[in-house]
Amino acid sequence: MSAPTQIQSERRVLRTISGNKGLQIEEPLIFEQGMKGRSGVDLPAVPPHKDRLGALKRKSDIGLPGLSEPQVVRHYTKLSQKNYAIDMGVYPLGSCTMKHNPRLNEKVARLPGIGDLHPMQPISTVQGALELIDQLAHWLKTLTNMPAVAMSPAAGAHGELCGIMTIRAALLAKGDARKRILVPESAHGTNPATAAACGYEVDPVPADDRGRVDLAAFKAKLGPDVAGTMITNPNTCGLFENDIIDIADAIHEIGGYFYCDGANFNAIVGRVRPGDLGIDAMHINLHKTFSTPHGGGGPGSGPVVLSAALAPYAPVPYVVHGANGFDLVERNGSAFGRLKGFHGQMGMFVRALAYMMSHGSDGLRQASGDAVLNANYILAGLKDEMTPAFPGTCMHEALFNDEFLDGTDVTTLDFAKAMIDEGYHPMTMYFPLVVHGALLMEPTETESKDGLDRYIEVVKGLAKRAKAGDAAYFKGAPYHTPRRRLDETLAARQPVLRWKPEAPKKAAE
Amino acid sequence: MSEVRYSQEHEWVKLDGDTATIGITHYAQEQLGDVVFVELPEIGKKVEKGKELAMVESVKAASEVYAPVSGEVIEVNSTLTETPATVNEDALGKGWFAKLKVADKGQFATLMDEAAYNKFVEGLH
Numbered sequence: 001m002s003a004p005t006q007i008q009s010e011r012r013v014l015r016t017i018s019g020n021k022g023l024q025i026e027e028p029l030i031f032e033q034g035m036k037g038r039s040g041v042d043l044p045a046v047p048p049h050k051d052r053l054g055a056l057k058r059k060s061d062i063g064l065p066g067l068s069e070p071q072v073v074r075h076y077t078k079l080s081q082k083n084y085a086i087d088m089g090v091y092p093l094g095s096c097t098m099k100h101n102p103r104l105n106e107k108v109a110r111l112p113g114i115g116d117l118h119p120m121q122p123i124s125t126v127q128g129a130l131e132l133i134d135q136l137a138h139w140l141k142t143l144t145n146m147p148a149v150a151m152s153p154a155a156g157a158h159g160e161l162c163g164i165m166t167i168r169a170a171l172l173a174k175g176d177a178r179k180r181i182l183v184p185e186s187a188h189g190t191n192p193a194t195a196a197a198c199g200y201e202v203d204p205v206p207a208d209d210r211g212r213v214d215l216a217a218f219k220a221k222l223g224p225d226v227a228g229t230m231i232t233n234p235n236t237c238g239l240f241e242n243d244i245i246d247i248a249d250a251i252h253e254i255g256g257y258f259y260c261d262g263a264n265f266n267a268i269v270g271r272v273r274p275g276d277l278g279i280d281a282m283h284i285n286l287h288k289t290f291s292t293p294h295g296g297g298g299p300g301s302g303p304v305v306l307s308a309a310l311a312p313y314a315p316v317p318y319v320v321h322g323a324n325g326f327d328l329v330e331r332n333g334s335a336f337g338r339l340k341g342f343h344g345q346m347g348m349f350v351r352a353l354a355y356m357m358s359h360g361s362d363g364l365r366q367a368s369g370d371a372v373l374n375a376n377y378i379l380a381g382l383k384d385e386m387t388p389a390f391p392g393t394c395m396h397e398a399l400f401n402d403e404f405l406d407g408t409d410v411t412t413l414d415f416a417k418a419m420i421d422e423g424y425h426p427m428t429m430y431f432p433l434v435v436h437g438a439l440l441m442e443p444t445e446t447e448s449k450d451g452l453d454r455y456i457e458v459v460k461g462l463a464k465r466a467k468a469g470d471a472a473y474f475k476g477a478p479y480h481t482p483r484r485r486l487d488e489t490l491a492a493r494q495p496v497l498r499w500k501p502e503a504p505k506k507a508a509e
Numbered sequence: 510m511s512e513v514r515y516s517q518e519h520e521w522v523k524l525d526g527d528t529a530t531i532g533i534t535h536y537a538q539e540q541l542g543d544v545v546f547v548e549l550p551e552i553g554k555k556v557e558k559g560k561e562l563a564m565v566e567s568v569k570a571a572s573e574v575y576a577p578v579s580g581e582v583i584e585v586n587s588t589l590t591e592t593p594a595t596v597n598e599d600a601l602g603k604g605w606f607a608k609l610k611v612a613d614k615g616q617f618a619t620l621m622d623e624a625a626y627n628k629f630v631e632g633l634h
Contacts, residue, residue: 189571430569488568492545493593 024482027078031499034065040072063501082482084425090447090455094397094428094440095236097266097288104358105351114350119342123327130326134319136353140284140303145275148311150304152344156263159283159302160194162315162339166281166306167228167257168198169313169336178227184213186237186432191230191261200227207434211237211390215246222254232261236432237390238397248278265289267372267396270365280307290352301348315339370445371396374452378441381456385463389435402437410466412437414474421478422458514617515626516577521601524617529578532605536630541567544596547589550607554582558616563606578616580609
């Protein structure tokens with residue numbers, strides 16, 4: 001037997017009786033804590049009554065756990081403490097834009113006149129709410145220089161669906177929906193999925209060595225059967241598509257439409273207007289660019305701005321200025337249909353408009369500038385120790401490949417696990433797929449210079465440690481989490497998706 | 510006598526008469542990492558060279574497997590549905606994906622032989 005390593009022997013000494021480590025408390029599943037007959041509420045006994053359920057009468061216990069109120073409160077509080085959130089620290093996930101959710105937005109969204117609204121109230125009683133939607137639409141149209149916007153899509157991918165269905169409707173109106181949609185290889189996975197869901201064949205366009213769409217390859221793929229293209233700008237490599245106007249001209253020349261994935265609009269707000277680039281449709285993630293919560297914190301919202309050519313086909317309902325104030329158009333012959341119940345994510349509209357109005361147009365312009373500055377600060381701070389995927393500056397996210405780990409036996413995954421021990425949520429890894437072992441970092445404008453300096457120091461330190469030959473340390477990480485390295489493969493191959501009670505004992509029947 | 514050829518998209522194809530057995534290369538499975546899901550085509554499906562034949566998903570990414578030659582699907586390796594790990598364990602053997610009845614054997618000749626593929630892979634890193 002070999003001698004225990006220092007880490008192993010330390011762990012033996014430090015093992016607690018409970019298995020807890022200070023505030024890191026082991027928490028059983030709620031079903032494992034439940035006890036028959038225990039309850040958080042005292043309900044009066046059911047008075048004698050005639051049962052009219054007949055055959056629908058419940059045959060057995062439904063198996064809900066029995067717990068007291070403090071047990072339930074403690075359970076969910078402990079679970080919430082195991083989360084990492086933007087409210088706790090730097091959240092560098094690239095392509096996700098985890099930025100601070102200002103508390104002012106939350107306050108406004110909870111005002112009684114807004115928080116208590118019901119979507120089925122008569123139009124005359126919700127004039128303020130419709131005005132709010134109209135105001136937000138005005139901001140979105142102004143920031144993008146686009147004449148129309150469909151407010152109802154519920155998130156980014158839903159917005160893509162809205163955009164491509166609008167394009168399909170516009171082409172069908174001319175008699176031919178066409179067959180292909182061109183999508184760059186660096187695209188978000190939802191882009192090809194959307195095109196395929198709308199019945200199109202996805203034709204991938206390669207990236208050039210600058211990490212941008214290969215214009216010559218793009219043009220070579222054009223033809224009369226191409227319905228359009230879906231391009232993210234700035235793209236998932238964190239780079240501005242310099243040839244975007246040429247791309248727009250080329251797609252229009254063959255009668256196709258240009259869909260822009262606006263997930264990264266936060267990098268260009270107040271500086272570039274997509275309408276000026278020849279874009280026909282673009283979704284805007286309110287939950288990214290305009291700070292409304294997401295990732296478990298709230299539903300997304302993905303309004304789609306539309307060019308004049310596509311506007312007639314936008315889904316219903318939409319807000320118009322009527323004779324007696326604001327009104328909702330629920331029917332329109334040329335609309336491709338309805339995408340969502342009611343008018344979209346009202347709670348997110350409120351938060352996004354609060355963000356816009358509290359920042360003002362100059363503040364929004366500064367936010368995009370700061371987001372790009374912060375990403376470049378990270379790129380500059382790490383470029384000597386790590387390997388940037390592409391030369392030059394970046395937009396809102398800094399992208400590295402895993403070349404700096406060559407020969408170290410440390411992978412991007414190991415590196416990410418070691419970041420968890422340092423108290424940071426890992427960056428996005430292995431995406432975009434066009435970059436080997438990608439490490440994609442997006443700090444957003446939320447982070448201060450001090451916070452970025454600490455982050456850079458830590459990541460740099462890890463890169464140095466990897467290169468110094470300490471692969472075993474990385475292979476064992478994370479060390480300080482409630483659970484260590486999880487078996488992702490087994491989880492994917494044999495997922496256990498729900499708790500199941502132990503087989504009932506015969507005698508209990 | 511069967512011969513194996515390779516595509517730039519990291520598929521291998523073995524030709525026996527007019528039957529082509531297709532899989533992904535050792536390099537491809539290594540890059541993907543642990544394979545957790547494989548989607549196979551339906552028997553009778555006609556695929557064109559360069560178009561999607563199957564899907565392979567690992568803990569890292571989901572990728573298409575393209576048909577290196579055109580043909581009609583005559584057999585699929587349904588054991589992969591149950592044990593996708595076979596792709597990692599024996600990419601060039603038991604981890605094959607599908608067999609095609611090939612229409613144009615000339616397409617086979619345009620693919621890389623082993624030496625050329627090895628050189629191609631070396632150039633990637």
